[in-house]
Amino acid sequence: MLRVCIIGASGHYRYVLEGLGPRIAVAGIAHGSEGETLHQLQAHMQGRDIHAPRFDDWRHMLDTVQPDIVAVNCHFGDHARISQECLLRGHHVFSEKPLATTLDALAELRQTYARSGKQLSAMFGIRGKPWFQAAHAAVQAGRIGNVRLMQAQKSYKLGARPAFFSHREQSGGLIPWVGSHAIDWLQWFSGASFRSVSAQHSRAHNGGNGDLEVSAQCLFEMSDEISASLSIDYLRPANAPSHDDDRIRIVGTRGILEVRDQQAFLFNDEAASAQTLALPAERAIFASFVDQIRGSAPCMVRAEEAFAATQASLLAREAADSGNKLLF
Amino acid sequence: MLRVCIIGASGHYRYVLEGLGPRIAVAGIAHGSEGETLHQLQAHMQGRDIHAPRFDDWRHMLDTVQPDIVAVNCHFGDHARISQECLLRGHHVFSEKPLATTLDALAELRQTYARSGKQLSAMFGIRGKPWFQAAHAAVQAGRIGNVRLMQAQKSYKLGARPAFFSHREQSGGLIPWVGSHAIDWLQWFSGASFRSVSAQHSRAHNGGNGDLEVSAQCLFEMSDEISASLSIDYLRPANAPSHDDDRIRIVGTRGILEVRDQQAFLFNDEAASAQTLALPAERAIFASFVDQIRGSAPCMVRAEEAFAATQASLLAREAADSGNKLLF
Incomplete structure (x- = not known):
């Protein structure tokens, strides 16, 4: 035990x-x-x-x-x-x-x-959601060919945030906290590495939450001339049915895959319209980490991936702070 | 006559x-x-x-x-x-x-x-489509509050392109030809002006079309800390039901508006779920230009807007060519 x-x-x-x-x-x-x-x-x-x-x-x-x-x-x-x-x-x-x-x-x-x-891993647990698992399996199986473009989205309700969110040195800001999830998806889906990043973020209309940003976008250049963008916001209406509106669209040489509304949609040369992918069971990240410690299987988020996603999110924040395009 | x-x-x-x-x-x-x-x-x-x-x-x-x-x-x-x-x-x-x-x-x-x-205008006629007209009217009426983030998409089938598309000096490349439509939407929906642009484009997997790019993304910084991104591709599957998959998502301080699948969806504090906006008649851009020449009404795309959208698309292409973030 x-x-x-x-x-x-x-x-x-x-x-x-x-x-x-x-x-x-x-x-x-x-x-x-x-x-x-x-x-x-x-x-x-x-x-x-x-x-x-x-x-x-x-x-x-x-x-x-x-x-x-x-x-x-x-x-x-x-x-x-x-x-x-x-x-x-x-x-x-x-x-x-x-x-x-x-x-x-x-x-x-x-x-x-x-x-x-x-051993070390990080709580990039959204990977384990059935719609992300289904989408990832389809990309891995080559059903959209080579990945060329990705657009990811994190949209959250602002709600009432704990006081520490108002202080950059305690919260880290919007891009690392909310955006790092999607930055992890970008590397996970493409298997590519980050080469450069341009980004913007804004504290305007942040509901009195100190220095917290509530809107941001990032543009990553990845290996193999793959381009990836990410939109992040805390502007999801308070009356929305769910807290988050997570999405990704992945354009490949053979088809296009989209995760939206807790579904995964595939459109490629196999059919004349988009297919809704069957959803597998959710994967639990902590159980997967325990598997790794017991030596039975690697964790679904490897330490190197956790470091890379964190680094990319911090570099993106620095690009937004400075207004400069930054190289990895 | x-x-x-x-x-x-x-x-x-x-x-x-x-x-x-x-x-x-x-x-x-x-x-x-x-x-x-x-x-x-x-x-x-x-x-x-x-x-x-x-x-x-x-x-x-x-x-x-x-x-x-x-x-x-x-x-x-x-x-x-x-x-x-x-x-x-x-x-x-x-x-x-x-x-x-x-x-x-x-x-x-x-x-x-x-x-x-x-008089001068340019063929940014997609503005006149019923779903874009409905969306624009909703933004103008303040139904999403202040615009903060925009994500636009142009996705086309490549098909068989005329030979001149293969030559940059004759075609201008992907961003000005396909992307300029969406760049025009960004200024039209927000009323904001362009401040800087970072961009990427790639000729990889272009089906033998010379120097034609088939995938691109742009990130624009606009006035009032508004952020706008744009994804452009010629990778829409050949068997898709339509040539194009035009989209825009506009995040405001009061709600979120999306144009997708030739519909306009509004989600704000007026209702507990997204509303599908009623669609007006299509507006015809050439008829609108004739109106302006006859002095009866301004053209739906003013000359200054046509110049600004073209300039932004050429600067975005230059940003992609050079790898530099460029200022307007």
């Missing part, structure tokens, strides 16, 4: 709670950032009949529990520092994305990871 | 043929570019019972007929030179887009136009 500790409750700890079972149990929880509350996490655990001690200090928790895995999801600006210490202490790390909110912190974490001999 | 001459048959002369009536008639046709054939134009005229003499030399035609309007739609690289001469000869000009295929030729044409006292 493996043991996982959860640090923080500001991200997608639900991946961990949903991935527990006879192989792995929660052994402790603690806040990771100044002023972070654990109420929601505790309520979710209670609702699922999950019991584990709460510690007031995460280092003390790690000393006491000596977990196999640490799930890090505190304020985003603290991810890298805590994940790094966890690796140095000999724990595997399942981190919220982005892995870091500055390029320097990311480089340090990467170096520490490389020397640690430990 | 006004008289129009048509120079060339390589573009959308059908706008002219569809816009004839008691106010205006075709008075002559001639090719504009070396090697250009008029067979298709002649067949279309015959099919509509339109009769007008064919001339072997367009200058001789203008000398002989002395038309009020000249419609220019020869090889795209010849548009600017011929339009300029028509203005200098005292004719109004209804030009295929792009107005020019180089920034120098565009600047010269603009100067000639400004001094001419004549």
Whole structure:
């Protein structure tokens, strides 16, 4: 039986709670950032009949529990520092994305990871959604030929954000927090690497959320002359039926694939109109990470992919801040 | 009765043929570019019972007929030179887009136009489609609030292109020919002006069409921190039910508007789900240009807009060629 500790409750700890079972149990929880509350996490655990001690200090928790895995999801600006210490202490790390909110912190974490001999992945769990799984399988099977163009979209409701979202140094900004998901899709679907990025973001009309950006677009040049764009916003109307409107359109030499409205649509030379792809079961990212630790299968998001998506999102943010096109 | 001459048959002369009536008639046709054939134009005229003499030399035609309007739609690289001469000869000009295929030729044409006292518009006729008219009216009425983000799409079948498409100096390339339509939408929907552009285009997998690009993306920074992206491709599957897949998504502070599948969808705080907008009648661009010449109403595409969209498309192409972000 493996043991996982959860640090923080500001991200997608639900991946961990949903991935527990006879192989792995929660052994402790603690806040990771100044002023972070654990109420929601505790309520979710209670609702699922999950019991584990709460510690007031995460280092003390790690000393006491000596977990196999640490799930890090505190304020985003603290991810890298805590994940790094966890690796140095000999724990595997399942981190919220982005892995870091500055390029320097990311480089340090990467170096520490490389020397640690430990496993690491990030919560790019949207890959596991049935519509993304179906779309990815179709691309992998060559059903659109060679990927040439990609357009991705993340559109969220703004809602009431915790106070730390208003501060760049704690939140990292819109592109790394919301955009990094879609940046991960771009590398995952194409298998290509990032070459350059131009980007824009704006804080206009942000509902009083400090320095938080609420709209952004990025244009990535990828290997093999593949072009990828990404639109990100917090402007989805409050009355929309779902929180998010995730999309991707992938244009290939043989056909076009679209993920939209929790469906995957394929249009190629096999049929005279678009086909709606059959949806497989959802893949759970935490269970996949546990598989990797047990040596049974690689995690669905490899550490290198988590680093690359984070790096691309931070470089995109820097391109937007500076107004410059930046090279990888 | 006004008289129009048509120079060339390589573009959308059908706008002219569809816009004839008691106010205006075709008075002559001639090719504009070396090697250009008029067979298709002649067949279309015959099919509509339109009769007008064919001339072997367009200058001789203008000398002989002395038309009020000249419609220019020869090889795209010849548009600017011929339009300029028509203005200098005292004719109004209804030009295929792009107005020019180089920034120098565009600047010269603009100067000639400004001094001419004549009218000019370009064939950005897609604005007149019912779904674009409905969407534009909704944005103008404030139904999505302030525009913040736009994503436009032009996706065409490649099909069998005339030989001149294979030569940059005659065709101008993918972004000016196909993309300029959508670049025009960006300025039209937002009312904003272009500030900078980054872009990419690729000739890979172009089906043996010389230097023709078949995929491209552009990212425009516009006034008021509005961000606009554009995806362009010739990769629409040959078996698709329509030649084109034109789209735009416009994100505002109050709602989101989408044109897709020849419909316009509005999602804002007025209703709990997306509304499909009622479609008005199509607006005909040539009839609108004739209105302007007769002094009854301004043309639906003003000369300044035609110049701005052409300039933005040429600067985007230059950004893609050079790999640099360029300022307007």
